[in-house]
Amino acid sequence: MGNELFDCQTTLKSSISVSGVGVHNGKPVSVQFSPADPDTGIVFHGPSDGADDPEIRASAGAISGTDLCTLLGDPRGFHVGTVEHLMAALFALGIDNVHVEIDGTEMPILDGSAAMFVDAFDQAGIETQAVRRRYIRVRKPVRIENGASWAEFRPYDGTRFEIEIDFESPAIGRQSFKSDIDAKVFRRDISRARTFGFLKDVERLWAAGYALGSSLENSVVIGEDHKVINVEGLLYEDEFVRHKTLDAMGDLALAGARFIGMFRSYRGGHKLNAAALKQLLSDSSAFEIVETVSRERGRSAEMVQVSTPVYAPWAI
Template sequence: MGIDLHDYQTTLKSRVSLSGIGVHSGNPVSIHFVPADPDTGIIFSKTDANGDCVELRALSSEVGGTDLCTILGDVSGAHVATVEHLMAALSSLGIDNVVVETEGNEVPILDGSASMFVEAFDQAGLKVQAVKRRYIRIVKPVRIENGASWAEFRPYAGTRYEVEIDFESPAIGRQFFAADITPEVFRRDISRARTFGFMKDVERLWAAGYALGSSLENSVVIGDDDRVINMEGLRYSNEFVRHKMLDAMGDLALAGARFIGCFRSFRGGHKLNAQALRRLLSDRSAFEIVETGRRERGRGAEMIAVNAPVYAPWMS
């Protein structure tokens, strides 16, 4: 019987680069994706103000901020901001090991979605590595609440997201989207959903040093009349909730491994996603590390518990 390539870790076949601007800094930035050895995980590599190379692992223990975006590292020192769209693409396409070399403090926003990351990784191609992929399997419910907002993990035989949002703006309103995640589903239904914001918030964000690179080319903008002002309109009729799912997928990719289970949220955001992930990883009775076991004649593969990966997500 042949092997299932989904059972094994992957990296890129070749180096690939992207350039753009940081949505918050407004500065030009280039980013390079470099193939990495098995069990490396995702590592962001950058040069600090002193000219020293700093490596930041894409793990929840490295999260230094969740205001408007997810930031790895020390926001007052070496850090990389706006990692969520990139992390969603890496995780959903099954890319386990890569070094992300960045020449700035922010991942480029590109078109505001994850679609250009998908195109870059397709261009580079994937290389299957001879080491089993490990997963975080949810074995009991874990829930966190913050006012009217909540998020939870529940056991499920697959990887599923169920996200609901509720905005006062008639342009958005209340939207719900759910999907069992595969690379094909991510490409078709989620990757092209763009970040969004309100014109009425622009001046306040600019004054605070945020959204300096935001434009109609990388954001869906809702005007003062509660209408989408982008000439091309929406890519999906419910693009707003699909983008919130994209954000959640990127934030939860900082677990250090894909999870087998269902993540549900209501009126969530980067902060709530990070809190839910920390709550899960702090309770070792709520999950186990598994990999695909040996196949037997007439039976499908089964997931078996294994020792923790070297980049254990719950460790600082």
């Protein structure tokens, strides 16, 4: 990622668990992350009822909702909401294969960022597997627009995000974050950026069944006076756009493979991220699947196109 591409797939060295509450349903939830075989991907497992072991493979085709968070699975059956912070951490740390056992329907919000997922994976350790990793390489520009908002993929030698937001609130205003992305950049510049919202929207969200687990411990809140009401203030001067970058990384991780290219957006969000990803993956001329075939000291890795099965996770 960035200009550093990894040759082999990875998984966790050991199992690790985290617990918390869902930011929207407010319910307690526990999650266990466990090692998985090569080519497994990220698979969510729900509680077994004896006759059925529900599971969802994290992929663009599993997206069933993008209102306020990214939701995977059947909303009337087994589903998992608010997966974007977890997926961003997995994407950034280069973790390909993990079993995710969850006893609820929403990932815990923890501190509102991806930092605690990063800490958990550091504690579990990351293990390299003897199977080559495949990448989605963007071959031509793909753009989607919705009013004044837009998002696009462009060819690029690396993995780069250029995210711009524009809010009427003077507490946020217009901010942009542009960077090649690798694990080091993510840890330093993005992982701790927290989700945010406006105090004036709280009652409306509660009435709609959202933000029931939101608090100043897991969200940056902007008050009626357009000031951040959290006592500690912001962790980054431009924390808002960094969190939007984190969200975009998590949403695009649902491609089922890392991408080589640039993602740009203006006034984006989960819905636009998902639409752009599906637009890219629905056009077979817009991307190709590649893997590293050789790496010589002092030279860039050589990437070649490979054939893929029709059931590949990036198929829409």
